[in-house]
Each structure stands twice: as C-alpha cells, then as structure tokens.
Amino acid sequence: MPDNAKLKGPASYFPSIEKTYGQPVEHWLGVLRAAGPMKHMELVALLKSQHGLGHGHANALVAHFMAGR
Structure with a gap:
C-alpha cells in the first residue's frame, strides 16, 4: 500500500500500533x-x-480481528 494511501476504520490505527508496541x-x-x-x-x-x-489500540485490533471471523 502506498504511503499516501488513506487507511480507514480500525486499520488506520495499525501504523501507530506497530510503532508504539x-x-x-x-x-x-x-x-x-x-x-x-x-x-x-x-x-x-x-x-x-x-x-x-x-484501549483505543486494543479496540482497533479486536474490531479488525472480529470482522475477519
């Protein structure tokens, strides 16, 4: 995905989650x-x-996970 592509929904948290944790x-x-x-x-x-x-990062991961079930 190009760097300039706009992530939406729970995936918009993913770069921050990876950087933070x-x-x-x-x-x-x-x-x-x-x-x-x-x-x-x-x-x-x-x-x-x-x-x-x-909380926000955990919620985003779980929302993404649950949507893919």
Whole structure:
C-alpha cells in the first residue's frame, strides 16, 4: 500500500500500533487467535492487561480481528 494511501476504520490505527508496541499487527492478531473464543471486550481487556496496549489500540485490533471471523 502506498504511503499516501488513506487507511480507514480500525486499520488506520495499525501504523501507530506497530510503532508504539514494536510488533507487527500480525503478531497481535496471533495473540487474539490464540486467546480462543472470547467476546469483544474480553479480548480488549486481555490486550490491555496482559500486553499493555492502550484501549483505543486494543479496540482497533479486536474490531479488525472480529470482522475477519
């Protein structure tokens, strides 16, 4: 994707997530896959409490993950 392409929705957070936490988005999606069947806010809480993500970043990752199920 070109640098000047405008990301929309949860994906608009991805560059900031990768920069802030030092892991590619695929890493975080793997964490969510490994968590097993959980509700949206349970997954958000997991990312926040066990991995130190902020609420907005965790919510964006979970929203993207849940949309792809």
